[in-house]
Amino acid sequence: MAKKTTETPMTIPMSKEKQKSIKKLYSGGVPSLRGTIIKIIFLALIDAVAVSVAFVLLAQNQWIALVVLLAVLVIVNWLYLRPAGLPAKYLAPGVLFLLAFQVYVLFLSTTTAFTNYGSANNGDFNQALSSIVDGNNEPASNADPTSPTYNADFYDVQVVKNDSNGQYAFLMTQANTPLASPTDTPAPNVLVGGPSENLRQLQPTDFTLSNTPNDVTASMQFDAIAAKGYTLVKDPTKLSGAEQDKLSNFHILLDPNKRFGQFLMANDLQNAVPYNLTMVWDEKAQTLTRQSDGAVFKPSTDGFFHINGNLKKESISTGWQVNVGLKNFISIFTDPELLRPLGRVLTWTFVFAISSVLTTFVLGLAIALLFDYEKLRGKKLYRSFMILPYAFPGFLSAYVWRGLFNTDHGFINTTILGGLKITQHLPTGDIHMMIPWLEDANWAKLAVLLVNLWLGFPYMFLITTGALQAIPSELTESATIDGASPWQSFRLIKLPLLLVSLAPLLISSFAYNFNNFTLIYLLTTGGPTLPEEINAKYDAGGTDILITFVYKIAFSAGKGRDYGMASAFSILIFIVVGGISLISFRRTKALEEMN
Amino acid sequence: MTATTDYSLIPTKRATTPLRWFLSTGWRHIIGLFLILYAVFPILYILSTSMIGSADIQNTSALFSNVTFDNYWALLDFSGKTMLRVTADSSGAAGMVYSDNPFDLWYINTIIIGLTTSIGSVFLSALAAYAFSRLRFKGRRGGLLSLLLIQMYPSILGLVGIYTILSAVGRVFPVLGLDSSLGLIMVYMGGSLGTGTYLMYGFFNTVPQEIDEAAKLDGATHTQIYYGIIIPLVAPILAVNVLLSYIGTTSDFVLASIVLTKPQSQTLAVGLQAFISDPYSKNWSLFTAGAVLAAIPIMGLFLYLQKHIISGLTGGAVKG
Structure with a gap:
């Protein structure tokens, strides 16, 4: 008799008690205390992780991601705290992953198909511009002090650590400023700057010169080896490879306000050499000028800089991402x-x-x-x-x-x-x-x-x-x-x-x-x-x-x-x-x- | 008269002569032996090559002609690096050089990524399969259909999107970005619903509904039914699914090669390629030893579970 009831529950007249048990059958039963506690612990864990993630997003101004995260969090809590909606509780975990890594991926693929996104066009306009300007340079002059073309904007470098933020920086003494002794005046020009701080000049009271001359061949040169607020790094080659790479490739802008201006680079972490730009950016005219021949490149609709903005003329190989409409699809059938x-x-x-x-x-x-x-x-x-x-x-x-x-x-x-x-x-x-x-x-x-x-x-x-x-x-x-x-x-x-x-x-x-x-x-x-x-x-x-x-x-x-x-x-x-x-x-x- | 020409079909009690036995059964064994040879020779070959000293690699044609376990020890030194023997060939100098190919790390990465992904994705798809099999709701049919379609979407085609997502996420959370196991696991889990649910849905349907209905009447909650009744009943199937998912995950080359670029974070499928970029160089015997080590656990499990795997393969189309 009981078996028959379960098969066709609605057609047989039944007592109120039985009706209640049937209702239970289709609602998923009365939650046990243990089950509820486990559920709340799980939800609390998820919420805790999500909230900490949210703070990171907040700190990095990732607003869209933050909104999506909070929306998902609210939905998940709502799904599992309400008594009804049993199927959603079983489907939600898988569906979340599915949405993030399949549906969204499909969406991204679709939108990418209408752009020129690729290794040549992988960022926005400013990223392309930075990459072009920073990538086209040459040392301004000879760094050999005995050479006639020896340049005075050449610096002896010490790697130091900024005590206030723990980041590395360069302590730079202008070369070719001979002194009789470390206490001789005028004191040499000493600068400090690096990846985390703009270049600035130090007052003579803020640094100490070495007691032993650095350069014995040309003239007596005493380098700054200590500065207020900085700790000297005795052997920069002992820094991590990534840190060394970051420092040796860093462009120290001579004018911090001019993003695309002249800079120094300390490739060997011992000497900083001025570099000249071979592609000069004109902010007002929005053009790039090639120094070697004076060619003027203008940003064009295809996501590249072309000479005079003419699509048929020479272009710079680095570009930025733009929408190209159906161009990719047309190429497939015509190229x-x-x-x-x-x-x-x-x-x-x-x-x-x-x-x-x-x-x-x-x-x-x-x-x-x-x-x-x-x-x-x-x-x-x-x-x-x-x-x-x-x-x-x-x-x-x-x-x-x-x-x-x-x-x-x-x-x-x-x-x-x-x-x-x-x-x-x-x-x-x-x-x-x-x-x-x-x-x-x-x-x-x-x-x-x-x-x-x-x-x-x-x-x-x-x-x-x-x-x-x-x-x-x-x-x-x-x-x-x-x-x-x-x-x-x-x-x-x-x-x-x-x-x-x-x-x-x-x-x-x-x-x-x-x-x-x-x-x-x-x-x-x-x-x-x-x-x-x-x-x-x-x-x-x-x-x-x-x-x-x-x-x-x-x-x-x-x-x-x-x-x-x-x-x-x-x-x-x-x-x-x-x-x-x-x-x-x-x-x-x-x-x-x-x- | 023609009907009686095939004697094998007529029940007889005639004594079997060797000739008769050969004509009916024996030749099958002979072909069978050849087939066994065909099926196993590449496997025997790598087993043999893995035991050859690297100096002999280029002029050894007989299988198992000399046996040494040097290659295995070189791989399993757990220094995070792999010893790469420089043979006395062109330069004439023999010695040990450490390469940047940490086989042991690849092995560990593979196991971690494979296990987490397979268990996680079977967990996710079992939950979904339970909903599709036992609960009735709006969009159930549509959901199953879309899963079938998504299953047909080759994941390679989503590479650009996955790459974009992971590099964006990695800028904020490096642990979830490119070059992280966790990021790759998340991507794999995203595909789990598409591949696993439909298979498991079929198996859940074979568990009689009366069992959980009876439990419901006795006051069991849906979680008690799911974890206490259904899951134990389908446990062997879940194990097979974990194995198949593990094999699929650890065999994946494309996604892993895009996401994992540093040698230390790679899996066997990606990393072992470094050994064979130059076949028959000093790395080839190392590679074969690595291949043997990588294959042994999978093949063992496969043979152990073969009955279940075969029923899983044919269950859908062939009721045999």
Whole structure:
């Protein structure tokens, strides 16, 4: 009786008490004291962490992040403190991560696709300007005191630590101010400045000169070695590498108010040398002038400085991020530099994905049929061996096969093929050589397919074995009685049934291989580079599939990163893959089972 | 008459002669042995290479011709660096040089990132799967559908976005930014709902609903039902999911290579690449030793759990 009630609770007349218990059934029960305490402790912990994070955001003026954080915090507390809304309590943790790292990422990719974001354009206008001005400089003059071009704006440097903020700074004594003794007057010009403080002159009362002259060859030079409020760093080479880098590359502005003006740099942390700018920024006219030839660069709409703002004329390679509208998408369909490799890459992507599914399926099926024999002993042992390639971590497999396929020392060429040489006909004469597995585009394609066969056949073996066992034996038995040969009963009965049940898995295997980044990238990095493509704008090797090609556009170190273009590709691929998936899902039962 | 040609299908009590045995079963074993060879030779090869002294690496063709464990000791010295043997080749000078490739740190990083991610993401997706399987709410169908779609979104395509997010976050909180394990773990967890929920949803559905309804009538709260009844019942499946997620996470090259740039923070998948950028150089035998060490725990677990894994693979499409 009780069982029946739980199955159809609403149709049977019941007592008030029972109604109450039914209501409890659908509300999630009365919370226990222990549960409530645990819940409150958890919420308190989350709130505490979030609030401390909020203070950091507040201190750094990250207003948008702060608002988002507080909104999420309020929502989370509300979700878990109210009695209703049970599903949300179970879904919220996962959904939060999903929103942050998938949905928001998708959104970012989409917006990036409409910009020129890349290694050349990775910041805003001011960042680009700083990078250009700071990056174009040359030492103002010779730092050798014996040279006729010796410059007086050359300083002897001591690294000191500012006692008030603990940051490092430079204590600099102007060179070429000879004195008879440290107490001689006028005292030399002594400056202090560094990453955390602007350059300023010290009064003679605020510093102490060394007792021993620094420079004995030219003239008696006494350097400041102590200053009020600073502690001398005896051996700057003992500072951390990062700290040394920061100091030795720091631009000490001679005029702190002029951001893009002349500066000193103490590369060796012992001498500070003045540098001249070779690109001078005119704040009023908003132009950059190249000192060597007087060329005037103006900021242009494409996110670069061009001569006189003319888009067709020379530009500076560092730019800033701007919206370019549909330019990236249009390039994909019109840029010949992109279309040429793209056609080849797309063809190979399909060939690779389809052949991978076919070869692995045929081998897997053959093995499944081979072992699908009742009297065969040791099936479990065979299966354990067969799944080894599947159990072996995929990234390692790719690396291992890369070694196996090595032309000169690889196990395949030296041992399995026993040093077999092939003959290649070249205009200069025939060459006998071992098979250049990963160095020749065609051999590399074969190698990729062979490796994927090894990686993929165990999976196909497992799923076809499962599917074969699911076919009722009466079917094949009756076919045999009706006179069908084993081949006929396989081709006409087993295979069609197998294909019906395995179709969804074969489709997803195709989709997986279509985007099989790990195999291609780790085995061949998409290479080898084709001889005719060495100077191409976009790097597309002989085995590059679409996804590795896009990855190279976005992240390849050599040819410059183009995030905008890569994002535009990403969107197109998602539309294609998502479309194919939607259609194939509609054809499977996946949707019906959800109800 | 043709129907009787296939003798194997007719139940007989005839004595099996060796020839008959060979024609029906024996040849399967012979092919089977060849297949075993095919399946294991790359694995045997790296096992063998990992035990070769680096001086012999370029001219050893027979497997297991000389066995030494030097490569393993070089990797496992726990100094945070990896010894890299310079062989007496071109320069003629042999000696020890420490490289900047801390294998032991990679191993530890891999385990930390893999375990945290797999346990965390199975936890998250199990919670969601429970909601989808047991609770009825608005948007349930739509939610499941969107998860299916998101699952189809190749994570590589989101790299630019992930890179942007992590570098922005890292400027404020370095522990969550680029080059941090925690940041990478968060990114992986973001993908967990897409990959894990749908699989687990299927398994949760196989647990009879009557069990938790009975518990509800006895006054159990939903958390008691979830942690006390459902989770113990699906524990083996959860273990398999943790394993699969662990394998997936630790095999990931792309995301990890973008996020982790410093050698000390890298995982095996990213770091080991440094050993093989020049195949058959002095690093190749070190790499193979590293590969063996990296693969052993995963393969062991895989073989141990193979029954569950296979049922998980085929459960969706094949009821076999």
